[in-house]
Amino acid sequence: MSSTLLLGKLALITGAGGGIGRATAVRFAQEGATVIVTDRKIKQAEETAKKLGGTHLPLELDVTNADNVQSVIEEAINKYKRPPSITVNCAGITRDAFILKMDDSDFDLVLNVNLKGTYLVMKHVVQKMIEHKVGGAIVNISSITAKMGNMGQCNYAPSKAAVETLTRVAAKEFAKFGIRVNTVIPGFVHTPMTDHVPDKVKELILKQIALKRFGEPEEISDTIAFLSSDKSSFVTGASIEVSGGQS
Numbered sequence: 001m002s003s004t005l006l007l008g009k010l011a012l013i014t015g016a017g018g019g020i021g022r023a024t025a026v027r028f029a030q031e032g033a034t035v036i037v038t039d040r041k042i043k044q045a046e047e048t049a050k051k052l053g054g055t056h057l058p059l060e061l062d063v064t065n066a067d068n069v070q071s072v073i074e075e076a077i078n079k080y081k082r083p084p085s086i087t088v089n090c091a092g093i094t095r096d097a098f099i100l101k102m103d104d105s106d107f108d109l110v111l112n113v114n115l116k117g118t119y120l121v122m123k124h125v126v127q128k129m130i131e132h133k134v135g136g137a138i139v140n141i142s143s144i145t146a147k148m149g150n151m152g153q154c155n156y157a158p159s160k161a162a163v164e165t166l167t168r169v170a171a172k173e174f175a176k177f178g179i180r181v182n183t184v185i186p187g188f189v190h191t192p193m194t195d196h197v198p199d200k201v202k203e204l205i206l207k208q209i210a211l212k213r214f215g216e217p218e219e220i221s222d223t224i225a226f227l228s229s230d231k232s233s234f235v236t237g238a239s240i241e242v243s244g245g246q247s
């Protein structure tokens with residue numbers, strides 16, 4: 001299926017070697033966008049780019065590294081002569097443990113990737129958008145666990161709550177530059193991130209979901225595509241739950 005929701009747009013996706021990032025890259029390409037497909041694991045980014053066909057750009061990007069963030073944006077500008085007008089922050093990790101057993105370095109790591117990484121990418125991409133007088137849209141990814149306060153996620157859940165708050169701040173700061181910033185809040189989705197969740201835990205989670213099934217990455221990308229497109233031109237600072245009614 002191909003259509004024209006994002007025709008001619010240049011989009012940067014982080015974590016695009018993973019489940020939701022990859023599905024988003026595929027969807028964006030189908031909608032006519034050119035995609036800068038980034039991931040900390042370059043092989044996975046390249047695999048995603050291969051799926052897209054056409055002229056997309058896979059690049060290695062660790063979102064916690066400010067120099068790396070800046071050099072990737074520069075490389076994209078050198079190639080396309082403009083910064084991306086769409087950015088989707090999909091890079092994210094979990095390091096689950098109960099508070100009393102949490103390794104302090106795992107606490108920091110999760111905050112660093114999920115929250116600081118989102119901040120760094122937004123900051124540097126928006127600097128270039130302003131310099132080049134390019135408006136556009138940024139979509140950040142939170143999680144339903146931020147609202148639910150999931151046991152075992154004392155690092156992940158607060159990091160995702162902070163992403164939502166950061167998004168609302170960014171929406172206010174960047175509106176005058178013609179840049180909208182929104183959050184998607186997925187529930188439990190079938191991806192490599194959730195593959196390792198034990199069946200017992202999955203059964204418990206299923207009970208929390210009104211639709212009584214897990215989501216597919218493509219169902220998250222549908223909302224990401226909407227928020228990245230001109231169809232959502234009056235939507236900013238918003239959070240959209242895509243969770244099958246998980247609470």
Ligand SMILES: NC(=O)c1ccc[n+]([C@@H]2O[C@H](COP(=O)([O-])OP(=O)(O)OC[C@H]3O[C@@H](n4cnc5c(N)ncnc54)[C@H](O)[C@@H]3O)[C@@H](O)[C@H]2O)c1
Nearest residue numbers: 015017018019020040062063091092143186188189191193
């Ligand atoms: N799968 C779910 O149920 C679910 C639910 C709610 C929110 N989310 C969020 O959606 C986003 C995508 O998750 P997913 O399920 O596709 O996970 P995933 O593990 O399949 O993909 C995440 C990708 O991020 C990359 N990554 C990790 N650290 C990075 C870093 N420092 N710099 C750049 N890339 C890095 C990984 O290499 C991986 O390819 C994440 O932010 C996740 O927290 C997922």
